[in-house]
Amino acid sequence: MKQLIECVPNFSEGRDLSIIKQITDVIESVKGIRLINVDPGHATNRTVVTFVGEPEFVGEAAFRAIERASELIDMRYHKGEHPRFGATDVCPLVPVSDITMEETVEYARLLAKRVGNELNIPVYCYEYAAYEEKRRSLANCRSGEYEGLAEKMQTAEWMPDFGPTVFNARSGATAIGARNFLIAYNINLNTTSVRLANAIAFDVREAGRLQREGDPLTGKISTDENGEPVRIPGTLKKVRAIGWFIKEYGIAQISMNLTDITVTSVHEAFEEVCERARDRGIRVTGSELVGMIPLQAMLDAGKYFLRKQHRSVGIPDREIIKIAVKSLGLDELTPFDPENRIIECLLKNSGKQRCEKIQSIVRGKIG
């Protein structure tokens, strides 16, 4: 199996699509890179680009994109609703296939060093690529945003990891990191009730729900000795979740981000939601993957359901994937085409097909 990394740079331009096109063109100019998604936001004035490839080529494509963005985007004139501090605001690398997080961190740091040295842009390394604990958090690195950057960079605490120690007014700064693959995953319910969907979401998500005195919905929020609200954690680690109503389909969903599928996998999230929904008289009718999923996650899901049936897992991958799709009900709302949704399958086809804008990931984002 080839080593694969996904790269999800966010550029501070979401309105002028000709600029975005010039950036994605340089990404696609690199050998073997597959552009998976381009998701511009008007209000945020920001575009999320997703591409995948072998590590060296991903590094090269990311470098060229950051370079092109520094030529085309001028942060002195940027306005938008999303926090940001640079033309290329963030650039996370994500291990997808046959590669460890440690190796991915090395590629992220190599990229960071090159961007700092060759493009004269201050770079902060974050999440798994961070050199110190407080820089793991992207929010910490970016606090104060572009407008506060010149001053922040002068403090010893926030000297960039790479690049100039003086403010680059045109490009701002870029956070480059390594993080786990994030799966945007929605579970469909046989109800229109957002209240019920939220109740189940709060049962399972790591952040749980606020503890209240008396009535669990309207009672006074409990606080600890420091006056901080007390939370009752949910059952699933590394899971963010809320309930919402999807007008298009006329049903409520639990919309989840699975931020580390080595801790909570897709099928574990599904099964737990089925159980908690059941407790509340609700039936899970299917589910929906927003964006891409690694092959291994699909195979793990299929094998889990086969084992539960005491059936052999020694069947072809495509049969295992089929069991996963049927068991999770991934085709309930829209057809699920493994060729276009499983990262490894998509890449196999990259010679044949040009990039299309796949389903927008906007709906999968949780604040």
Place this chain on the structure above:
Amino acid sequence: MKQLIECVPNFSEGRDLSIIKQITDVIESVKGIRLINVDPGHATNRTVVTFVGEPEFVGEAAFRAIERASELIDMRYHKGEHPRFGATDVCPLVPVSDITMEETVEYARLLAKRVGNELNIPVYCYEYAAYEEKRRSLANCRSGEYEGLAEKMQTAEWMPDFGPTVFNARSGATAIGARNFLIAYNINLNTTSVRLANAIAFDVREAGRLQREGDPLTGKISTDENGEPVRIPGTLKKVRAIGWFIKEYGIAQISMNLTDITVTSVHEAFEEVCERARDRGIRVTGSELVGMIPLQAMLDAGKYFLRKQHRSVGIPDREIIKIAVKSLGLDELTPFDPENRIIECLLKNSGKQRCEKIQSIVRGKIG
């Protein structure tokens, strides 16, 4: 609400479609009758026709169809794999909407009398319309088939209820009856295993499974004092069920006939199968209605799921139906269009649309 009866005559011709067309034409010539399905079988040389309408018109349409069949079909030349004893072999009336079984029986007997008197065809009244217990069973009425009819009619025991007491060689005899609405209903599983599907089917169907000594699959069949095999009944009354594999969808189903939804409703069958499937590590992923369903059955299902969620059932019918469709997963394999699948909705549209051959009911039949 209008009174509605469904009529499901079976004609002893399944190969010459021009003959079938002439019969369905006279059915459709009657005011307000909606032809719902025409299902010819080559091997059986038999066609099952389904139509619906108000009681008097259904009686008239059935009479005209039996008359036309007696002109076009000559039983002396009929061969086919299905038991039969007449040109119009059976003609059951089924209460569908706002009508009791007692009233339906009256319409069936009126039809029987008219066919006997005006068409000179011997008629046996069966199921709810039977005048004596042993004639309730269609199999009893038809035993000996066409070939044995001349002799059988001479016995006092099997004198027809209506019509001539002498053999009509051309038309044979017709069984006219009243029975409950039968729903052909398939439940989809997340497995390819027919063995597992059958295990669940045997858990729930009224006929259950054969009791065996030792190994439940291969052990010697237990017998009672009369040497009859002993059966362990399943959990659902008035339900026939088997497991099968649907190549088209690549999954196993439990294929059911619900023969009295006042005893076991669609949603009760679904819920019980979900539970028994769960016991065996299987997930029910959705289900499939083959043919038509009465509105009330859909409303009952929707309300059942709403109540289970502690939600109000005081919402518009179309919303209740939507909850039923989503909860039962009726649209998992093919889109479920209430307008064309709920009998009352279909009839409302009958002015606009001509009859189409809706999904064949062949797959829904269980031997």
